[in-house]
Amino acid sequence: MAVAPDRELKKGNAELLILALLEDQARHGYEIGKLIAERSEGVLRFHVASLYPLLYRLERRGWVTGEWEPAGGRRRRYYRLTQTGRKILGKQRSRWRAFSAAVNRIVEVRHA
Amino acid sequence: MPDWKKIVREKLGTLPLTNGRRDEVIEELAQQLESAYEEALAHGVSEQQAMRRSLAQFKDWEKLRRELFHSVEGARLPVWEQNGFFSPRRLPVWTVLGLSALLLALPVSRQALEILPVPGGYPNPKGSQMFSEAALRRIEQSGDKQKYARAGLHCPAQLQRGRPARGSSSGKSNRA
Numbered sequence: 251m252a253v254a255p256d257r258e259l260k261k262g263n264a265e266l267l268i269l270a271l272l273e274d275q276a277r278h279g280y281e282i283g284k285l286i287a288e289r290s291e292g293v294l295r296f297h298v299a300s301l302y303p304l305l306y307r308l309e310r311r312g313w314v315t316g317e318w319e320p321a322g323g324r325r326r327r328y329y330r331l332t333q334t335g336r337k338i339l340g341k342q343r344s345r346w347r348a349f350s351a352a353v354n355r356i357v358e359v360r361h362a
Numbered sequence: 363m364p365d366w367k368k369i370v371r372e373k374l375g376t377l378p379l380t381n382g383r384r385d386e387v388i389e390e391l392a393q394q395l396e397s398a399y400e401e402a403l404a405h406g407v408s409e410q411q412a413m414r415r416s417l418a419q420f421k422d423w424e425k426l427r428r429e430l431f432h433s434v435e436g437a438r439l440p441v442w443e444q445n446g447f448f449s450p451r452r453l454p455v456w457t458v459l460g461l462s463a464l465l466l467a468l469p470v471s472r473q474a475l476e477i478l479p480v481p482g483g484y485p486n487p488k489g490s491q492m493f494s495e496a497a498l499r500r501i502e503q504s505g506d507k508q509k510y511a512r513a514g515l516h517c518p519a520q521l522q523r524g525r526p527a528r529g530s531s532s533g534k535s536n537r538a
Contacts, residue, residue, distance in 0.1 A: 279390060280397045298394055298419045299426050302387075306433035318386075327390050 264304055265313075266346055267294070269331065269339040272314060276328040278321070279305060305329060313338050364399070364413055366392035373423045378443060379434050387430060394419065 271277060271285055279302055286296050308314045313335035318325045331339065370391045377384050395416045402412035420426055424444070431439040465471050 278393075280394050283394075299422065299429070302391065302394070303426075303429040303433040306387075306430065310433065310436055324393070326393065327386070 263346065264296070264300070265308065266339070266342045267296075268301075268304065268308065269313065269335055269342065272329055272331045272335070273339060276317075276319075276330040278326040278328050282329070308335070363396075366395045366399075369417075370395065373420070374427055374430075376443065377427055377431060378440070379431065383434055387434070391420075 267286055268282060271282055277285070279298075282305075283296050283298055283301050286294050305314070305316070309316050309329070311334075312332055314329045315332055316327045316329050319328050320326075321328075367388055370388045374384075374388065374391075377387070379387065398419055399412050399416040402415045403409065407415065428439045428444065431437070431443075466475075
């Protein structure tokens, strides 16, 4: 059974999750929410009420840009990483790697 | 198919975003609701159930309003915009409060309700009628300072001055 991750842990890494999903291609809000749930196999679920304010915050900071584009007979707002966003993603990713490696060194090792 | 834009517009109320961002936010949130609705229908759920599931994504619209404004504008939603204080559904409440305040502002109403003294309106002939001649005499004879205070007078001399307000002639005749 999947253990629900701590709310604060999820909150602190929400930006990283979104930036990582936008690294390869532009995506719309609904797709981002679905992908987070799918790729984490249901462990991480984003409340859409938090997703959109977060997307707008990232846009205001200049880390992503949102543009309306036609999709399936209607227009959708697609988000893309900016150059600044890409740099931030790099920094956040290496910080996450260092953090998770450090936690793993403590949690995964059983001392005799 | 429900009109998702209309639903979102009503739920968000007067969200004061600049440069037409409000319409864009409404459209985007409406699309989110619509996609979730269509997905639920595709899973064989009834239309009513699908609509309920879709709307359940946004439980607290007031909180969402505040967060959306903060995210887009980088500032807190003004206090008068919070909790829908001035939303159309609160119009009857504001109307009643306004009329009540207006009514209380009229000196006649204040006098009638005896809530607040009208400047310059007290003591008046009506006020002195609250104590009968006999009652005033009893107060005077008792010499009780507390009773003077309750009568709104501070000393027997004032008591004498306050008494003739209604029947000054009878007061004089009594002393005589």
